[in-house]
Amino acid sequence: MAEIETFYEVMRRQGITRRSFMKYCSLTAAALGLGPSFVPKIAHAMETKPRTPVIWVNGLECTCCSESFIRGAHPLAKDVVLSMISLDYSHTLMAAAGHAAEAALEDTIEKYKGNYILAVEGNPPLNEDGMYCIVGGKPFVDQLRHAAKDAKAVIAWGACASYGCVQAAAPNPTQATPVHKVITDKPIIKVPGCPPIAEVMTGVITYMLTFDRLPELDRQGRPKMFYSQRIHDKCYRRPHFDAGQFVEEWDDEYARKGYCLYKMGCKGPTTYNACSTVRWNEGVSFPIQSGHGCIGCSEDGFWDQGGFYDRLTTVKQFGVEATADQMGIAAAGAVGAGIAAHIAASALKSAQRKKQDSEEV
Amino acid sequence: MSESRLVVGPFNRVEGDLEVQLDVADGAVQSARVNAPLYRGFERMLLGRAPSDALTLTPRICGICSISQSAAAARALAAAGGHAAAPQGAAIAALIHAVENVSDHLFHFNLFFMPDFTRPTYAARPWHGRAVDRFAAAEGGAQRAAIEARAALMHILGLMAGKWPHTLAIQPGGVTRAPGPSDKVRIMASLTAFRRYLEETVFGGPLEAFAEIADRDALMGWGRGDAGLFLDIAADLDLDALGRGSGRYLSFGAYPQDCGHAFAPGLWRDGRQDPLDLTRMVEEVAHSWMLGPAAHPAAGQTLPDEDMREDAYSWCKAPRLAGETMETGALARQVVDGHPLARALAGGGVLARVAGRLLELARSQAVMERLAREIDVSARFMDPAPEVRAGQGAGLVEAARGALGHWVRVEKGRIAGYQIVAPTTWNFSPRDAAGQPGPLEAALVGAPVAPGETTPVTVQHIVRSFDPCMVCTVH
Numbered sequence: 078m079a080e081i082e083t084f085y086e087v088m089r090r091q092g093i094t095r096r097s098f099m100k101y102c103s104l105t106a107a108a109l110g111l112g113p114s115f116v117p118k119i120a121h122a123m124e125t126k127p128r129t130p131v132i133w134v135n136g137l138e139c140t141c142c143s144e145s146f147i148r149g150a151h152p153l154a155k156d157v158v159l160s161m162i163s164l165d166y167s168h169t170l171m172a173a174a175g176h177a178a179e180a181a182l183e184d185t186i187e188k189y190k191g192n193y194i195l196a197v198e199g200n201p202p203l204n205e206d207g208m209y210c211i212v213g214g215k216p217f218v219d220q221l222r223h224a225a226k227d228a229k230a231v232i233a234w235g236a237c238a239s240y241g242c243v244q245a246a247a248p249n250p251t252q253a254t255p256v257h258k259v260i261t262d263k264p265i266i267k268v269p270g271c272p273p274i275a276e277v278m279t280g281v282i283t284y285m286l287t288f289d290r291l292p293e294l295d296r297q298g299r300p301k302m303f304y305s306q307r308i309h310d311k312c313y314r315r316p317h318f319d320a321g322q323f324v325e326e327w328d329d330e331y332a333r334k335g336y337c338l339y340k341m342g343c344k345g346p347t348t349y350n351a352c353s354t355v356r357w358n359e360g361v362s363f364p365i366q367s368g369h370g371c372i373g374c375s376e377d378g379f380w381d382q383g384g385f386y387d388r389l390t391t392v393k394q395f396g397v398e399a400t401a402d403q404m405g406i407a408a409a410g411a412v413g414a415g416i417a418a419h420i421a422a423s424a425l426k427s428a429q430r431k432k433q434d435s436e437e438v
Numbered sequence: 439m440s441e442s443r444l445v446v447g448p449f450n451r452v453e454g455d456l457e458v459q460l461d462v463a464d465g466a467v468q469s470a471r472v473n474a475p476l477y478r479g480f481e482r483m484l485l486g487r488a489p490s491d492a493l494t495l496t497p498r499i500c501g502i503c504s505i506s507q508s509a510a511a512a513r514a515l516a517a518a519g520g521h522a523a524a525p526q527g528a529a530i531a532a533l534i535h536a537v538e539n540v541s542d543h544l545f546h547f548n549l550f551f552m553p554d555f556t557r558p559t560y561a562a563r564p565w566h567g568r569a570v571d572r573f574a575a576a577e578g579g580a581q582r583a584a585i586e587a588r589a590a591l592m593h594i595l596g597l598m599a600g601k602w603p604h605t606l607a608i609q610p611g612g613v614t615r616a617p618g619p620s621d622k623v624r625i626m627a628s629l630t631a632f633r634r635y636l637e638e639t640v641f642g643g644p645l646e647a648f649a650e651i652a653d654r655d656a657l658m659g660w661g662r663g664d665a666g667l668f669l670d671i672a673a674d675l676d677l678d679a680l681g682r683g684s685g686r687y688l689s690f691g692a693y694p695q696d697c698g699h700a701f702a703p704g705l706w707r708d709g710r711q712d713p714l715d716l717t718r719m720v721e722e723v724a725h726s727w728m729l730g731p732a733a734h735p736a737a738g739q740t741l742p743d744e745d746m747r748e749d750a751y752s753w754c755k756a757p758r759l760a761g762e763t764m765e766t767g768a769l770a771r772q773v774v775d776g777h778p779l780a781r782a783l784a785g786g787g788v789l790a791r792v793a794g795r796l797l798e799l800a801r802s803q804a805v806m807e808r809l810a811r812e813i814d815v816s817a818r819f820m821d822p823a824p825e826v827r828a829g830q831g832a833g834l835v836e837a838a839r840g841a842l843g844h845w846v847r848v849e850k851g852r853i854a855g856y857q858i859v860a861p862t863t864w865n866f867s868p869r870d871a872a873g874q875p876g877p878l879e880a881a882l883v884g885a886p887v888a889p890g891e892t893t894p895v896t897v898q899h900i901v902r903s904f905d906p907c908m909v910c911t912v913h
Contacts, residue, residue: 141501
């Protein structure tokens with residue numbers, strides 16, 4: 078196999094300073110939840126290990142994952158990832174075009190056989206022999222199978238590749254199908270979200286490079302380091318939930334006070350993602366902070382759970398707040414059951430102290 | 439005489455999938471067929487759902503112009519319910535929409551369009567070294583600066599819209615986030631920083647000076663910044679003559695508020711301005727893999743032809759206005775708005791489209807600054823709209839790439855019809871029943887092809903000059 082540059086060499090060649098490089102390593106360590114002692118380890122890995130080649134393919138999708146990646150990300154993180162994918166194959170970003178692009182894909186597969194990571198944005202539609210998504214004259218599903226054959230691992234970017242996302246919404250006109258149902262013989266890391274947070278995307282790749290192994294995954298196949306937190310548990314509006322203080326209507330008095338959005342249909346209580354800690358657009362904010370509930374876009378099936386503004390409802394009464402903590406361990410789908418009970422208990426506790434419901438006024 | 443057929447695609451540095459089939463003879467393109475090879479069926483998924491689902495589903499048509507889709511859906515639902523947004527809510531929606539459009543223009547110029555001039559085929563040109571220095575893929579100085587400037591500008595989206603892409607903040611009644619005094623200061627600061635970047639890097643001079651350019655000679659003599667580099671290249675390669683348009687332009691009007699649009703709606707045909715009238719708009723399907731009759735989008739359907747019949751070649755429908763193709767985009771907006779430079783460039787090719795985009799980039803800064811200045815933190819930003827039970831309406835907005843319309847019909851509280859016509863649906867449409875080619879297909883005719891070229895560089899320039907968004911085109 079040909080000599081592959083190290084990550085650091087690639088970055089240096091692109092004019093990234095040592096100082097910026099070290100800053101990137103610190104940021105990454107922080108993003109991965111690792112202490113400062115890991116910074117030199119990350120730096121060392123990037124200086125000495127060969128760059129992990131990445132092939133990035135696009136199926137049925139909206140390019141939001143790429144956009145999140147290259148626009149929202151910290152410029153350094155963006156540089157790192159661009160330096161990898163621009164060298165190999167990415168539909169949207171690469172310099173070559175047309176047949177040259179297809180040739181570049183073949184070259185990359187051949188050159189890095191068994192060593193590259195296949196990053197998949199979007200998913201294959203299987204109806205009509207895959208004719209709803211054609212890349213280079215062939216159905217995307219063929220390209221996906223072909224590129225996955227010699228990959229070391231597959232990253233399923235976003236809700237599309239992980240679960241199907243909105244294009245799989247009923248009646249799923251094209252039979253859009255998540256990657257793991259087509260590729261069954263490779264490790265698949267799901268990085269869901271619509272789109273995923275840029276820092277989460279770069280963090281996953283950097284982890285795989287630094288430690289030369291797959292990140293630990295939860296039962297749904299998501300990296301635990303980013304998807305083990307429930308939005309609700311780390312939400313800065315959580316005290317208002319516990320106090321039974323809720324927004325009743327868009328831009329009402331309670332909205333201005335930053336009360337909890339549960340009654341506006343927020344899916345934070347059933348959603349596992351890093352939004353409430355890492356936040357979006359370089360850590361500026363996240364949907365709940367902008368006054369709109371979470372729609373649960375990192376959870377399977379979020380597009381077909383009834384109206385996006387319906388509040389989570391009771392399936393079974395739990396009755397005591399303690400069960401709310403157990404919900405953290407339960408599978409996401411079952412979590413909704415406890416919420417209304419949870420909210421009832423919380424509200425009850427503070428009922429003496431406040432007047433919340435607008436009907437009472 | 440040599441004849442050949444070329445299939446160009448997939449196109450990189452284009453949002454989504456695109457394939458162009460070219461018949462080449464005597465060193466030039468004789469005819470072109472544009473195929474959008476990706477179909478998802480959003481219009482079908484929306485049927486039978488709660489109307490408000492459109493606010494979450496339609497932005498996900500496109501990760502690049504999700505705010506445009508969201509704004510169109512919100513306006514369509516408001517129209518169907520006979521509801522008006524709170525004026526300050528409409529202003530914030532206009533501001534975040536402008537941020538997205540400006541970001542797209544910047545991205546297109548620096549990352550999608552200009553890198554083509556770094557190709558080895560241009561190595562002998564006097565400007566080639568500068569082009570490589572500024573725009574080489576992922577390494578050029580201009581690209582690095584653009585990505586950083588954009589991410590900083592998008593703090594406004596983070597602040598006001600929670601996240602980007604796929605913002606949820608825009609609703610039929612306004613926006614979900616009421617900005618406070620400190621938010622206003624932060625927005626203004628982000629805009630000031632962005633102005634500095636544009637003036638130092640993209641234009642190399644005051645934005646107002648560029649926005650005041652009134653004729654072609656003054657434009658070509660600008661000579662400063664990355665815009666100046668492009669204009670030098672355009673003069674050397676005669677990009678004005680390459681990929682010329684029909685001179686027919688359509689704009690739905692950008693950033694609507696109670697006080698009117700920041701860029702006016704209307705039609706420009708035969709050198710004449712007409713008011714926007716869509717009664718004679720039809721989406722044709724004669725050469726599309728779609729079934730059903732040609733129809734106005736208010737009555738239209740989306741019925742994919744699973745047999746992919748032989749005489750069709752694209753999933754894209756062919757929108758026509760009074761039987762004619764219309765070009766839409768930044769150039770169209772500026773022509774329709776009556777800017778003298780845009781009017782002077784009307785009907786032009788690659789130069790006109792890219793210069794129109796730069797002109798709009800310069801002019802939009804003032805629009806955003808005004809919107810930010812006018813934020814009244816004591817006002818209401820949402821007048822909540824009840825869920826629509828019955829009614830129909832259209833949401834017409836201007837995405838970065840041009841006119842975007844959503845047409846919705848609600849019956850018994852459920853969506854009974856939803857049609858979306860995106861900018862690139864107009865620009866990259868296939869032939870209609872009369873055999874009339876779409877705007878890109880027409881613009882490609884005559885493009886020179888060098889012997890042995892399989893992906894003609896002139897074709898790349900023309901295709902990218904439209905800034906296509908294929909994922910929006912067929913949804």
